[in-house]
Amino acid sequence: MERISATYYIETPFTVEAAAEVLAGEQSSGTFVAVPGETAELKQRFAARVESIEKLETVSQPAIPGAVSKNSTYQRAMITVSWSIENFGYNLPTMVSTLQGNLYEITQFTGLKLMDIEVPASFSKHFTGPAFGIKGCRELTGVEAGRPLIGTIIKPSIGMSPEETAGLVETLVEAGIDFIKDDELMGAAANSPFEDRVTAVMKVINSHADKTGKKVMYAFNISDEIDLMQRNYDTVLQHGGTCAMMSINSVGLAGVKKICDRRELAVHAHRNGWGMLNRHPLLGIDFRAYQKLWRLAGVDQLHVNGIQNKFWESDDSVVRSIEGCLAPMLGGYQVLPVVSSGQWGGQAPETYRRTKTTDLLYMAGGGIMAHPAGPAGGVKALQQAWKAAVEGRSVQEAAAMYEEFGLSVQKFGK
Amino acid sequence: MERISATYYIETPFTVEAAAEVLAGEQSSGTFVAVPGETAELKQRFAARVESIEKLETVSQPAIPGAVSKNSTYQRAMITVSWSIENFGYNLPTMVSTLQGNLYEITQFTGLKLMDIEVPASFSKHFTGPAFGIKGCRELTGVEAGRPLIGTIIKPSIGMSPEETAGLVETLVEAGIDFIKDDELMGAAANSPFEDRVTAVMKVINSHADKTGKKVMYAFNISDEIDLMQRNYDTVLQHGGTCAMMSINSVGLAGVKKICDRRELAVHAHRNGWGMLNRHPLLGIDFRAYQKLWRLAGVDQLHVNGIQNKFWESDDSVVRSIEGCLAPMLGGYQVLPVVSSGQWGGQAPETYRRTKTTDLLYMAGGGIMAHPAGPAGGVKALQQAWKAAVEGRSVQEAAAMYEEFGLSVQKFGK
Numbered sequence: 001m002e003r004i005s006a007t008y009y010i011e012t013p014f015t016v017e018a019a020a021e022v023l024a025g026e027q028s029s030g031t032f033v034a035v036p037g038e039t040a041e042l043k044q045r046f047a048a049r050v051e052s053i054e055k056l057e058t059v060s061q062p063a064i065p066g067a068v069s070k071n072s073t074y075q076r077a078m079i080t081v082s083w084s085i086e087n088f089g090y091n092l093p094t095m096v097s098t099l100q101g102n103l104y105e106i107t108q109f110t111g112l113k114l115m116d117i118e119v120p121a122s123f124s125k126h127f128t129g130p131a132f133g134i135k136g137c138r139e140l141t142g143v144e145a146g147r148p149l150i151g152t153i154i155k156p157s158i159g160m161s162p163e164e165t166a167g168l169v170e171t172l173v174e175a176g177i178d179f180i181k182d183d184e185l186m187g188a189a190a191n192s193p194f195e196d197r198v199t200a201v202m203k204v205i206n207s208h209a210d211k212t213g214k215k216v217m218y219a220f221n222i223s224d225e226i227d228l229m230q231r232n233y234d235t236v237l238q239h240g241g242t243c244a245m246m247s248i249n250s251v252g253l254a255g256v257k258k259i260c261d262r263r264e265l266a267v268h269a270h271r272n273g274w275g276m277l278n279r280h281p282l283l284g285i286d287f288r289a290y291q292k293l294w295r296l297a298g299v300d301q302l303h304v305n306g307i308q309n310k311f312w313e314s315d316d317s318v319v320r321s322i323e324g325c326l327a328p329m330l331g332g333y334q335v336l337p338v339v340s341s342g343q344w345g346g347q348a349p350e351t352y353r354r355t356k357t358t359d360l361l362y363m364a365g366g367g368i369m370a371h372p373a374g375p376a377g378g379v380k381a382l383q384q385a386w387k388a389a390v391e392g393r394s395v396q397e398a399a400a401m402y403e404e405f406g407l408s409v410q411k412f413g414k
Numbered sequence: 415m416e417r418i419s420a421t422y423y424i425e426t427p428f429t430v431e432a433a434a435e436v437l438a439g440e441q442s443s444g445t446f447v448a449v450p451g452e453t454a455e456l457k458q459r460f461a462a463r464v465e466s467i468e469k470l471e472t473v474s475q476p477a478i479p480g481a482v483s484k485n486s487t488y489q490r491a492m493i494t495v496s497w498s499i500e501n502f503g504y505n506l507p508t509m510v511s512t513l514q515g516n517l518y519e520i521t522q523f524t525g526l527k528l529m530d531i532e533v534p535a536s537f538s539k540h541f542t543g544p545a546f547g548i549k550g551c552r553e554l555t556g557v558e559a560g561r562p563l564i565g566t567i568i569k570p571s572i573g574m575s576p577e578e579t580a581g582l583v584e585t586l587v588e589a590g591i592d593f594i595k596d597d598e599l600m601g602a603a604a605n606s607p608f609e610d611r612v613t614a615v616m617k618v619i620n621s622h623a624d625k626t627g628k629k630v631m632y633a634f635n636i637s638d639e640i641d642l643m644q645r646n647y648d649t650v651l652q653h654g655g656t657c658a659m660m661s662i663n664s665v666g667l668a669g670v671k672k673i674c675d676r677r678e679l680a681v682h683a684h685r686n687g688w689g690m691l692n693r694h695p696l697l698g699i700d701f702r703a704y705q706k707l708w709r710l711a712g713v714d715q716l717h718v719n720g721i722q723n724k725f726w727e728s729d730d731s732v733v734r735s736i737e738g739c740l741a742p743m744l745g746g747y748q749v750l751p752v753v754s755s756g757q758w759g760g761q762a763p764e765t766y767r768r769t770k771t772t773d774l775l776y777m778a779g780g781g782i783m784a785h786p787a788g789p790a791g792g793v794k795a796l797q798q799a800w801k802a803a804v805e806g807r808s809v810q811e812a813a814a815m816y817e818e819f820g821l822s823v824q825k826f827g828k
Contacts, residue, residue, distance in 0.1 A: 005670070027599065028571065028572060028599065029570040029571060029572055029573050030570070030571075035569045035581070035779075035780055035783040035784050036783065036784070037511045037569070037570055037571060037573075037574060037578070037783075038569075038570045038573075039723050042570060042574070043573075045573065046570075046572045046603065046604075064693050064694050065693065065695070066726045067627030067726075082602075083683045084605075086601070086603060086605070087572055087599065087603055087604075088601055089600070089601075089602060089603075091601045091602065091637070092636045092638075092639065092640075093601075093638060093661055093664035093665045093669075094598075094599070094601035094635075094637050094638065094661070094664070096661075096663075096687070097598045097599065097661040097663075097664045097684075097686050097687065097761075098688050100664075100690065101598055101599075101661065101664070101686030101687050102686045102687075102689075102725075103689075104687065104688070104689025104693060105688070105693075105705040105719075105724055105725035105727065105755075106688045106725065106726070107724070107726040122465050137492070154452050155449045155451070156443040156444070156449060156454075156456060156460075157443060157444075157613075158442060158443055158453045158460045158501055159443050159451075159452075159456035159457075159459065160451060160456070161424075164451070166621040183499065184508075184511045184515055185441065185442065185508070185511065185515075185517070187502055187503070187505045187507075187508035187816075188500075188502075188503060188505065189501055189503075190461065190498075190500035190501075190503070191459075191500070197429075200824070211458070211722055213496075221508075222603070223505070223507045223508050223511065224505045224507055224508065224668070225506065225507070225668055225671050225672065226640065226668050226669070226672040227672070228505075228673070239677035241692040247508070247510075247515065248513040249506055249510075249511075250508070250510040250514075250515070250667060250669065251507045251666055251668045252638055252665055252666005252667050252668050252669050252670070253664060253665065253666050253669070254638070254640050254643065254665045254666055254669030255507075255640070255666050255667070255669070255672075256666070257418065257640070258637050258639065258640040258669075270511075272511050272515030272516045273511065273514050273518065274516045274518070274519070275516070275517075275519040276691060276698050276699070276782065277516065277520075277690060277691075278696055279479065279518060279697060280478050280694050281479070281695060283690065283697070284690050285690070285695055286749065296658050303484045305519075310482045310517075310521070311519035311520065311521055312479055312481075312519060312520070312521040313519065317733060341519075351647040362526025365449075366449055367448040369450065370449045371448070372694070383807065390585060391501070395446035401614050407600035407734070
């Protein structure tokens with residue numbers, strides 16, 4: 001019988017073996033006392049199994065509150081636990097409740113982070129994965145392999161009218177941008193009803209596509225309740241749009257899957273709220289596991305933060321996230337990593353040096369909007385930055401070669 | 415114009431004022447550089463506002479990774495920030511992205527927890543709240559005010575066939591239980607298809623109701639993708655069931671709201687995965703804020719853990735959670751606190767002493783199933799425990815008065 005496995009980074013004041021068994025029991029057939037009916041046969045079929053234990057360092061202080069060690073020693077370890085597919089079948093929310101549920105409450109752990117998930121081959125029959133993925137998003141935007149899609153976020157994030165937004169979009173599409181998105185704060189503000197924004201923006205994009213053959217992808221933030229997301233999705237489709245954005249943590253797994261299942265628009269997955277799930281080193285979920293869940297749900301584009309970002313995350317972590325998205329899963333399920341946060345092009349050489357990929361959606365908000373030569377200069381600067389990055393040039397070399405990128409370095413470079 | 419406010423427990427190496435302004439900027443009209451279009455008028459209308467700052471203790475070590483203090487001083491504080499209703503209207507997922515989104519990534523914080531949310535009166539027009547609540551759940555089960563609903567979880571959590579489950583349900587309903595639920599690990603296991611389980615269980619419950627007039631509430635775990643949840647919901651309805659259970663973190667806000675909106679079954683909200691969001695004192699979300707979001711979504715029953723539970727959480731925290739659920743919101747929105755985790759009745763006197771309420775769904779799993787006189791003895795023991803608790807008796811007094819509860823004390827008491 002196929003099994004699903006999960007790897008956890010744990011910390012415990014007890015023996016790792018004992019703590020792992022508590023997790024396996026709590027998350028399958030056991031509870032705090034033996035109960036009638038928990039037969040050997042039932043356990044054989046449904047009990048979770050501790051597959052491996054790798055002991056790591058010990059520390060003298062617990063990472064998070066839990067049971068107290070008598071000798072002030074907390075053992076860290078990497079453990080892998082597996083469950084039979086018979087426990088939850090292809091029910092994604094119940095899989096999450098099994099791999100990521102009450103186990104975070106277990107007092108025997110003073111640290112617990114879900115690091116990775118492995119799902120068996122039969123998942124590919126039940127989860128069709130991203131409808132567009134990297135290849136499809138390149139086709140929709142007409143961006144051939146060899147460079148990233150260059151994108152931007154409408155800024156100010158909130159407050160502009162549909163007409164003001166469309167005016168900015170006009171500048172951006174004329175400047176040669178590939179992708180534009182709503183901010184996650186912008187669903188439908190009082191002065192920017194969703195349908196009005198779509199109408200105004202798509203008029204500009206469609207008109208530009210008619211003239212040039214290039215249809216810029218605009219990710220409209222459809223996040224809302226299910227019926228309203230469906231209506232928003234229809235609105236985008238009716239106006240010839242190609243992409244819907246959702247705040248995946250806020251909408252949730254069932255809602256996101258329902259929208260992805262339509263497979264008519266590329267889905268841009270914004271991970272806002274992610275820090276809550278990941279910022280502590282020994283609590284929550286690592287991006288490696290997280291991105292697999294959302295690829296199963298079917299998102300086409302997924303945020304990974306950026307190198308030298310404005311937030312707290314380290315470059316190493318961002319690089320691992322990009323690698324995670326690009327690693328094959330179930331023979332496909334390609335998801336386009338969305339690089340953003342404080343990006344202005346100066347990070348392109350380092351991003352390319354460390355990841356050796358251009359299969360990215362590279363996003364700059366302020367880096368484009370606040371460019372000294374205006375948004376058009378900002379887009380040009382980003383294209384130059386990536387050309388230079390792929391050619392192996394440094395920021396300094398690129399700044400000397402390219403005028404607009406040079407201006408970016410003067411304004412945004414430290 | 416109405417405003418929505420959020421209170422955060424924060425820690426920062428900078429001045430609290432500066433860090434709070436970064437949060438307000440990032441979560442409304444600002445970004446990492448000034449951008450054209452962020453006019454004074456736009457800011458006046460859409461910018462988030464820091465309403466209050468209450469400085470608390472300083473510490474020398476940061477709670478979570480972030481910016482480093484030059485003088486090893488990290489200031490903690492309680493801050494309140496507000497947004498105009500014009501920013502996101504009544505879009506619940508976008509409200510969550512605003513109050514609980516990228517702010518967890520901000521490097522200026524070395525700790526950030528959303529403690530509470532206040533929504534304005536107009537929310538009551540857009541969110542109808544729980545369809546049944548405390549009063550409706552009492553009516554559905556025929557349990558009058560003055561004692562909690564007594565409930566149990568089918569154990570072993572997973573592995574029993576529909577017939578075995580129905581056999582156990584028969585014992586429990588004959589013993590006088592008010593409520594039974596699936597475990598969150600049990601959606602549809604290979605040997606317990608959802609419809610077969612509903613059919614077998616409801617046959618027992620309906621037959622008992624026909625005989626006695628008392629219909630026991632069974633919370634079937636419908637958690638799955640949207641369409642399958644709808645199908646499961648229909649199945650429960652068709653068989654005369656009265657309750658649907660969802661793992662709310664795994665299903666997500668949009669999916670849960672969609673199901674609650676049907677308002678035909680009471681919704682039992684299981685918070686598994688909650689520890690991931692709350693276990694660290696300075697990261698994530700406090701239950702006080704969390705329960706408000708789910709009351710807006712419309713759940714009728716919400717898990718709060720239990721006094722002297724088997725998990726890591728303190729009694730103080732559990733008491734606060736119960737009080738949070740029972741505090742009025744928008745003139746109603748009553749949600750029934752679900753007390754569970756290692757409960758066997760011995761905690762009833764302390765639970766009542768600290769909360770002075772019987773508006774609870776008091777759940778015991780192993781405490782009923784593993785009772786020395788069998789499940790019937792377990793149910794009786796719980797009823798006795800609560801009778802004694804309301805009469806103000808101690809565990810010892812109650813054990814001496816009541817035979818079945820006395821047996822519980824012998825087996826489960828320390």
